[in-house]
Amino acid sequence: MDTMPDWQDSDLKEQPRRSRPNENHLLINAFAPRDASPLVSLARRIAESGCNVVEARLATLGQEVCAQMLAQGSWDAIAKLESALARMEREDGTRMVYFRTALREAQGNALPYIVEVTAADKPGVLYQLAEFFEHHGVSIENMSCSRYRAAQTGADVFSAQFTVGIPVDTHIAGLRDDFLEFCDGLNLDAILDPMKF
Template sequence: MKSTSGSARSGNDNQLLIHALTTSTRSPLLALARRIADAGCNLSESRVATIGTETSLMLLASGAWDALAKLETALGKLTRDESMRLVHYRTGPRENSSHLLPYLVEVVAADRPGIVARIVDFFSQHGISVEQLNSTRYHAMQTGAEMFQAQFTIGIPAEIHIAALRDDFLELCDGMNLDAIMDPVKF
């Protein structure tokens, strides 16, 4: 009985990360989801985004070793048949991040180079991981000025003093003339 649970666990540890990029008019989401299911794998995580004229998909498939091998073969055929860039490779399960506190950071500012780099550098210096990032440029409705907006989901180690971190971050943002907030993620 013990070996059965061990083999079930090792079956979940087999993962394939798939990244596909193609024109936004031809999203390969359905084709990839079908290949994953047909191979006997589960779609564990997914991210789909349209950026510019391209659609980017990041999919994490999990399953038995042989099911992933079958999926890898199917992906090779799909790459030859479709007009997309496709990269896939084996990976493992993510480390437990229960010691990280999820926070959402939102920033709005007049657009200029270097905003993301400065913010990521700040978090990096404090040992904070950026888990997700979405950013965009747009024109302000009233003035037409070029604006920048970003949302970061960060993982703050539990031992970091949140109030002091927030104060330091908001001081950085004030110095860069950014409007910003940092709040816990609400599920």
């Protein structure tokens, strides 16, 4: 069996990795009134530009719909998409923010956990929760918060769900104790559990 000479093998190993043609990314935020959701129009322009959607989120906040998408494509496809988004902003009146970015690197040193919090609504709850996690070196990966009126009592209620990344060298039981003590001090009902896949 033929084998590759040592000099050829070493030359191949030392060659720099070439970037793939589809490794260009555009992060897009589009805002429009609820009766004119930007989802279909935005997804169509991404497809027509020859790009793919890597990640997408949609939320209705107040009277506005916010669509967030991460598009991937070749350099010229992303440039074509940027032009299409500028036209969409001019012609449809959609408010847009977009810029080039890169994929997030995998976090091999963090454990995914779910946090759920419910409490009587009062100013500063979200700030205090975010500050707690930042102080403990815990990254917030995803978050959803809302305020609603309890059907039985009519009281205003704050509700939040977080996906967080806890560093692997963190003492989980200690962090959980600190978090629950913190929540007790603010009269928050909360859980901190590992994410189940």
